[in-house]
Amino acid sequence: MPSFPFQIAARDGAARTGTLTTRRGDIRTPAFMPVGTAATVKAMMPESVAETGADILLGNTYHLMLRPGAERIDRLGGLHRFMNWDRPILTDSGGFQVMSLASLRKLTEDGVTFASHIDGSRHHLTPERSMEIQRLLGSDIVMAFDECPALPATDDQVAASMRLSMRWAQRSRDAFGDRSGHALFGIMQGGINRELREESAEALRSIGFDGYAIGGLAVGEGQAAMFDVLDYAPGLLPDDQPRYLMGVGKPDDIVGAVQRGVDMMDCVLPSRSGRTGQAWTARGQVNIKNARHADDPRPLDESCTCPACSRYSRAYLHHVFRAGEMISGMLLTWHNLHYYQQLMAGLRGAIAGARLDDFVAVFHAEREKGDIPPL
Incomplete structure (x- = not known):
């Protein structure tokens, strides 16, 4: 029996809404998880993150392993x-950094040896060590250790990468053991190849x-190719358990993923965009650094x-x-996270009311309008 009961309350096409x-x-699903690296x-x-409506956050095993250290966090009472x-x-497993920090790594059957991007120190990360770090952190949902090739x-x-990840998935499962109150998620790999995705799901x-x-x-294949995979990939996984699409994404990515049966997502985009002057609204993206805003007394989004x-x-x-000024990143990040959580609430309500198609049509129509005209 799964560690965390997952109750699907309503369906609309392939989309589902429920509670983990x-x-x-x-955790109300579909759920967007802000990233707390x-x-x-x-x-x-x-x-403030809680006030935006977030039920769950994501932490990063690799970065916390390096600084301040999982053992230190454990001594201080857990994450x-x-x-x-x-x-x-x-918590993610550190597997994404196997790809994103490829120039600093050595990959073997046993695991990955990293050179720290902070000070160059060497660290060896295996499925067993990843499970240990995530146990020390005390995370509620633990991710299996995997390897993801860039596309x-x-x-x-x-x-070859997917089959290595499946062997690591078994080792992660064995090392995780029986931990009441904590859940372990496996990770499907296989790129954009359906046969490989099917093999991975079966494993x-x-x-x-x-x-x-x-x-x-979301590693370079483009939205069309991602949606092609999502047209079938969620259906390869157990229907009565949560499905988590990692590292996604832009609002239209999220809407498309939910339509295809995804329950959980995470991405750095709303917070990273906020720090660089980008705001997400129902009418699309706003670049607050543009000169057109310098004398504009109106709010960023009057409905927000x-x-x-x-x-x-x-x-x-x-x-x-x-x-x-620091307040710029603070305010725009708050706005972006609020917008993302309002989008998730809208999707949940639309699925519950069997009106998802109408919701999606309005979502795209509003975005096509673009930002409000300059004064």
Whole structure:
């Protein structure tokens, strides 16, 4: 029986809405998980992240392993206490860095040896060590250790990588053991090759996990290719367990993924965009650094209730970004996270009301309008 009960409340086509019940609180699905790489969502207080509507955060095994260290976090009471977040936390396995830091790594059957991007020190990460680190962190949802090749890659390269990941998935399952109150998710790989995705899904189902992730997408293949995979990949995984699409994404990526049966997503985009002067709204993306906003007394989005929109003008947001003030990243990140969580709430309501197609049509129609005209 899965560690965390997953109750699907309603369906609309392939989309589902429901609740993943954990000891630290319910996760309403479809769910977007803000990324707290180094035990913080950049430019946000934890209570502010909660106010946006987030039920769960993501932490990063690789970065926390290097600084401040998993053993130190454990001595200090675990990641939840350390970062003052009492809701669920999912930690990735470090596997993505196997790809993104390829120039600093040595990959073998046993695991990966990294040169730290911080000080060059050497670290060996295996499925067993990844499970140990995530246990020390105290994360509620633990990800199996995997290897993800950057696309484009040959089918032979993707196949070899996927099969290594499946062997590591079994080792992750064995090392995780029986941990009441904690869940382990396996990660499907296989690039954009359906046969390899099917092979990976079969291997994961035979091992048995509490939930299943779709990995190896949003790594350079483009949205059309990603959606082609998502047209079938969620259906290869158990219907009664959560499906997590890793590293996605832009609002239209999220809407398309939910339509295809995805329950959970994460991405650095809303927080990273906020720090670089980019805001996401129902009418698309707004670049607050543009001169057109300098004398604009209107809010960023008049329908938004976040602090950036309800208390400040576009002119002010433009000014503090241009002046390099920290409040710029704080306000725009809050807005972006609020927008993402409102989008998820809208998707959940639309699925529950069997009106997802109408919701999606309005979503795309609003985005096509573009930003409000300049004054």
